[in-house]
Amino acid sequence: MDTLELMKNLLPGLKITLVITLSSALLAFVAAFAAGLARLSKVRLLRALALVYIDFFRGTSALVQLFWAYFALPLLGIELNAMTVGIVVLGLNIGAYGAEVVRGAVQAVPRNQWDAAAALNFTHATAMRRIILPQALVAMLPPFGNLLIELLKSTALVSLITLSDLTFEAQVLRASTLRSAEIFIIVLVIYFLIAQALNQGVKMIEKRFTLGRDYGVIE
Amino acid sequence: MEEAPIVSMQDVRKRFGGLDVLCGLDLEVSRGQKRVLIGPSGAGKSTVLRILMTLEDIESGAIRIDGEYLWMPDGEGKTTKAKGEALRRIRGKVGMVFQHFNLFPHMNVLRNVCEAPIHVLGLSRKSVEERALDLLDRVGLGDKASAYPAHLSGGQKQRVAIARALVMQPKVMLFDEITSALDPELVGEVLGVLKDVALKTDITMLIVTHEIGFAKEIADRVAYVDAGRILEDETPERLLRNPQHERTKKFLKTVLTT
Numbered sequence: 001m002d003t004l005e006l007m008k009n010l011l012p013g014l015k016i017t018l019v020i021t022l023s024s025a026l027l028a029f030v031a032a033f034a035a036g037l038a039r040l041s042k043v044r045l046l047r048a049l050a051l052v053y054i055d056f057f058r059g060t061s062a063l064v065q066l067f068w069a070y071f072a073l074p075l076l077g078i079e080l081n082a083m084t085v086g087i088v089v090l091g092l093n094i095g096a097y098g099a100e101v102v103r104g105a106v107q108a109v110p111r112n113q114w115d116a117a118a119a120l121n122f123t124h125a126t127a128m129r130r131i132i133l134p135q136a137l138v139a140m141l142p143p144f145g146n147l148l149i150e151l152l153k154s155t156a157l158v159s160l161i162t163l164s165d166l167t168f169e170a171q172v173l174r175a176s177t178l179r180s181a182e183i184f185i186i187v188l189v190i191y192f193l194i195a196q197a198l199n200q201g202v203k204m205i206e207k208r209f210t211l212g213r214d215y216g217v218i219e
Numbered sequence: 220m221e222e223a224p225i226v227s228m229q230d231v232r233k234r235f236g237g238l239d240v241l242c243g244l245d246l247e248v249s250r251g252q253k254r255v256l257i258g259p260s261g262a263g264k265s266t267v268l269r270i271l272m273t274l275e276d277i278e279s280g281a282i283r284i285d286g287e288y289l290w291m292p293d294g295e296g297k298t299t300k301a302k303g304e305a306l307r308r309i310r311g312k313v314g315m316v317f318q319h320f321n322l323f324p325h326m327n328v329l330r331n332v333c334e335a336p337i338h339v340l341g342l343s344r345k346s347v348e349e350r351a352l353d354l355l356d357r358v359g360l361g362d363k364a365s366a367y368p369a370h371l372s373g374g375q376k377q378r379v380a381i382a383r384a385l386v387m388q389p390k391v392m393l394f395d396e397i398t399s400a401l402d403p404e405l406v407g408e409v410l411g412v413l414k415d416v417a418l419k420t421d422i423t424m425l426i427v428t429h430e431i432g433f434a435k436e437i438a439d440r441v442a443y444v445d446a447g448r449i450l451e452d453e454t455p456e457r458l459l460r461n462p463q464h465e466r467t468k469k470f471l472k473t474v475l476t477t
Contacts, residue, residue: 116321119272120335120387121311130338134325209325211367 001177007186013169014190020083020155020165021194024091025148031095032144036102037128050099057096063157065089070161086158094151101143105136138209145202149195166190223286225250225423226271226391231280231290233266233447240266241277242447248391251421255434255455258444259470264427265318267444268393271425272315276300284309285390314389318396320376322368322383328355329364332383340387347386354382358412374405378412385416392416394426406430413437431474435459443467 001009031053038050057065069085080088109132117127159168170187174180226248233241240263248254256264269275270282273289279298282290289309292298301309323331332351336342355361358378368376377397384392394413398406410433417424417437428434434441435455442452443462450464462468 112317112319112321113323115269115272115274116317116323118274118310119313119315119317120383121307121339122335123307123339126338130334131323135323138325211325 001179003182003186006173006177006179006183009173010166010169010183010186010190013164013166016083016158016164017152017155017166018194020086020090020158020163021148021152023087024094024151024155027087027091028093028095028098028147028151029144031092032098032102035095035099036106039099039103040106053092054096054099057093058100062090062093062154063160065093066157066161082158082161082163085161086155086163090151090154090158093154094147097147097150098144101140101147102136105139106132108139109135134209138206141202141206141209145199148198148202152194152198153191222250224248224283225285226425227281227283228267228271229281231270231282232278233263233270233275234278240447241270243280244444244448246442246449246452248423248425251423252439253417253424253437254426255438255441256425256427256444257429257431257434257441257470257474262444263447264444265395268315268395268425268427271391272313272393273300273306273310285312311387312390313393314384314387314391315393315395316377316380316384316397318399320368320373320380320400322376322379324368327365327367328360328371328379331368331379332386335383336386351382351386354386355379357415358382359408372405373401374408377401377409381409381412381416389422391423391425394424394428396427396429398428398430429474431459431471443470445470 035050035053038046039054041047041050066085066089069080069089070082073080073085106128113131113135114127117131122131155165156167159165159171164172166187170183174183177183224247226246228244228246231241231244232239244263244267246267256267258264266275270277271284271289277290277298279292279296280290281288281292281298287301287305287309289301289306290298291301300306323334326334329348329351332354333344333347336347336350337344352361352364355364358381360375360378360382363371363375363379368379371379380397397413398409401409410430413426414433414437416422426434426438438455440452441455441458442449443458443464443466444450445466451458451462451467458467459471462471
């Protein structure tokens, strides 16, 4: 088997890794905004719920969360396929970190922007949506980029709940060919290249959102 | 019968932490009046404006704007702020220009001006943009409509901020030390615009400034604020030429000699 053929054998795994990464990223994004904004809510219950979610997912191991959702939840009558578990658990896990990014970035928008919005009679919700969040987003993007790469790398964990992702396929291939060094170098390079692509994507978005500004959110 | 004042504050008290900022301040501003507030820093001038803009709460007192209670006392020392629709209706009658401009950095000049009329008043983009461009012309920035705030000078930013407040057609405009953050050579262009607004519109204006000469030029009345109260409230000629209180004299002496 030559190198090209090795790579070909890894392709199905790559596809699963990409699907999980992108799907959980979407979920993480939604969860991050929901929980991050809930943390800033005037409603105490929302704040409390968000905090429980964030602390739980940040405070426990992602691998154990995966195991728990895949092996323990069925005992409670909730059976999800491995793919769903992988996407939901990783999405919620990274979303918990993202929530703190959202909260921090919103709080970092200068108070005077709220004042200006209030002076123009914006409601709180409209001010948040049109004035505060677009500015906060600029500050969120670099840490979001970090989290996205973190997420990509943690998808390797799903190989331990029976999903045949890139890492899983590599293991299978290694068992059958015994060419460990070569295979894992290829896998490292593939992860690296995906990370670079994600990086570029985030950079492009950043450029779009900093239009007209020479420097971040501080005027 | 004399017309009711558009702004009336009675016995307003405001505390920040343990510090009394306003200690029973009374102020009445009649419709169309150009009222200037002067006084040492920390006297509470800016706080008066921020309270009227609904940005700060008060401990006690009554405040009415255009006949409606922003803060209504219950007669037993407590006072409650207008809420919901009433609060927004009152807030819609007031506009403010801030010392540090507070432009929206993620929007170009035209959008800074159009954002509120479109998304707060629900007006059509087309009609708003026309009016916004007119206003920008009036403040001398017709050619800067597509520039971003980061690329404007302080004076230009402040003129955009004035246009942004004017486009909402408030009945009362509050100007909070709008030239204090500017380089000296840029003060003139902003005061020029302010003067233009003062002379050509019937908007009621409350202006906090340290530009005494300017105050003399456009003010109908000048109030001297000290330690959370209005000590003197007079026509500019009288107040500046013949102040009654020792503290007013002392203050004027300091600002006029520097």
